[in-house]
Amino acid sequence: MDARRQDLGRMVRAWRAARPPEAVTGLVPGRGRRARLTQLDVALLLGVSERWYRALESGEDRPYSREFIDGVVRVLGLGPAQAAALHRGTGHSPPRPGPTRPAPGLLDLVRRQHCISFLCDAAWDVVHANDIAARHCPWLVRPGANVMVWAFSDASRYQLREWQSHWAGPLLGQLRLSWQGGGPNPRLDEVVRTVRRAPDTERLWQSHTPTGTFPLGTPHPMYLPLFSPRPTEVRVAACVPCDAPDTRWIMLTPADGTAAFP
Template sequence: MLDARREDLGRMLRAWRMARDPGLLPGPVPFRGHRSYLTQLDMALLLGVSERWYRALERGEDRTYAREMIAGVVRILDLSPRQATALYRGTGHQPPRHRAGGARPDAALLDLLHQQRRVSWICDQAWDVVAANTVAARHCPWLMHPETNTMTWAFSAEARYQLREWDTKWAVPLLGQLRLAWQRWPDNERLDEVVRTVRREPGVAELWEDTTGVRGDADDAARPMYFPLVAPDPLDVRVATYGRFGDTALRWVVLSPVDPSVVFP
């Protein structure tokens, strides 16, 4: 017998899914067509679970749903803080601490993002990823993980394999950007959390002390990055960051190969 509270949560989740416009999804969609809503199969494909497992969530079945799956549902359906809290608690999880800002790209910016044939994503003031295109999902799958942050990934052990010459070409300029943003927005609690996380990574504390004079705006510098689906050797890329006029809440990041003949499949 289904629990009445969980069954009611499932009905709300179904309504939230049916109200979600597929054209506004933060990531690439695994389906085609012009439907105005998402199906249960769409959700299952986006979450990487079986349709039966996702259907059980909407039915209110008392199962052990992974926290990562719930975070994915929140992200895909763009749930409000109250909706997200209800879904986390209703599935037995503690809701994540509220993140300052909560900026989301509009439909026009998402359309431009998905037209890009380069690795491209959008992040907020604290570098939390809020949207990524199909090319990014293929060549940088970490961007599609729930609650991914560009900076915390860039300083992780995993990143140091893809970001070549990491300590000089990547870590130093990124630390320059991070510390300047940290000073610029002292009230952003999420950004403060990101800084503390980054500084705990191996070797970063020393780099932090040694890079106080770094400008943090060297977007035009070529940096080597490994894309195994593109070439056997690292490629030089430039990292460009764009934003809407007068708006500092979102950053649109584009990785462009220095060699114009390089094409991302």
């Protein structure tokens, strides 16, 4: 029996054990308070035999249908990362998660940073920004703010100094790679169309080859008048929270490292 499939079975068994019976919709009530969710409970809810469901937890390599796996995800209340592991482990492509609100803990971490700190989703729509970001880049907190749409608009040239040489190429590369590398995303398609309609961007799109990386260690000039009357060299840091794979956390800090943004 495949070791990876066996390990997946153990994970499913643990997820079932951790699922409170009272949280499961449609569970037939028994006498007294249920201590745990059983394999038979899950099988009955999914309309399969107990033996078929037990095979999943035992790590047997069977042709589990997508409908069955989707049902397991629903009954066990699995999160996006757990659901993706179960789908991939049984030979299915994980469903593309819908937009979700970042966890309160992540929002708090973004807020605590002493730099320009914000979150955006897979389509580069801004979903949260801290007070420092709102103060120095007020566009981030406007309704419908999108990083790429703004970056390729005329308005961005006020802040993104030396735009052609320092900003346009890396940003366009990130947009193109996210567009090609992700699953279907109508909102991202719309963002790409909007960016390509911006003046001179289509020419750049046709001539530019994405490198695959944003030069995170390279200082980039930005005009932040509340911080300095002259353009400030900033460094861009970006990460993807492990429990929110469609979320990008972006931070901008002074390149000299001597001060935080006020």
